[in-house]
Amino acid sequence: DQQVKQNSPSLSVQEGRISILNCDYTNSMFDYFLWYKKYPAEGPTFLISISSIKDKNEDGRFTVFLNKSAKHLSLHIVPSQPGDSAVYFCAASGPYSSASKIIFGSGTRLSIRP
Amino acid sequence: SQTIHQWPATLVQPVGSPLSLECTVEGTSNPNLYWYRQAAGRGLQLLFYSVGIGQISSEVPQNLSASRPQDRQFILSSKKLLLSDSGFYLCAWASRTSSGNTIYFGEGSWLTVV
Numbered sequence: 001d002q003q004v005k006q007n008s009p010s011l012s013v014q015e016g017r018i019s020i021l022n023c024d025y026t027n028s029m030f031d032y033f034l035w036y037k038k039y040p041a042e043g044p045t046f047l048i049s050i051s052s053i054k055d056k057n058e059d060g061r062f063t064v065f066l067n068k069s070a071k072h073l074s075l076h077i078v079p080s081q082p083g084d085s086a087v088y089f090c091a092a093s094g095p096y097s098s099a100s101k102i103i104f105g106s107g108t109r110l111s112i113r114p
Numbered sequence: 115s116q117t118i119h120q121w122p123a124t125l126v127q128p129v130g131s132p133l134s135l136e137c138t139v140e141g142t143s144n145p146n147l148y149w150y151r152q153a154a155g156r157g158l159q160l161l162f163y164s165v166g167i168g169q170i171s172s173e174v175p176q177n178l179s180a181s182r183p184q185d186r187q188f189i190l191s192s193k194k195l196l197l198s199d200s201g202f203y204l205c206a207w208a209s210r211t212s213s214g215n216t217i218y219f220g221e222g223s224w225l226t227v228v
Contacts, residue, residue, distance in 0.1 A: 032214025
């Protein structure tokens, strides 16, 4: 049972435009969400996170939006740059004792075209 | 600052041989530690996590085991490897904040079972 889902395996965006990556979750106990970026043969790097008490968090070109009622979060990258081409994973964790367990989605491969 | 290292970076092992991947974290104490696996074309699957010495939680039944003999050391092992154990193995540690746990990954270890 996939608790964190990224339904788009790939996305192609023109350089300079906005990239929107989506993620859905099923466990209503999740209260902390994260986005990671991964290049081939490297470990994922942390990008941005959001707590369930917020609906938006922004860091430079990256903004994460959380819609708790829809159990949906999205990562916006604007403007998109060639170096943004990578696989993006969303992740989620729950409160208290389950906060230690962090579950990842299957990833979305973002390609930025010139 | 905190650093995480895992080794070996790559290894090719025959079916039925043992496995030992090691991970150490520097610059932090009592971290949560994790082992994830990324099979070819797949997402990040949580294998094990540990909240303290000797405390191991297993997420999926499998041919692997984990141990935490010291606070900042996490070891992934197998007595007899299967072909299906091939993949990219990632060790990670978690930074606890008031909002939740943010995890940081090592460089990864490529395992090919032949």
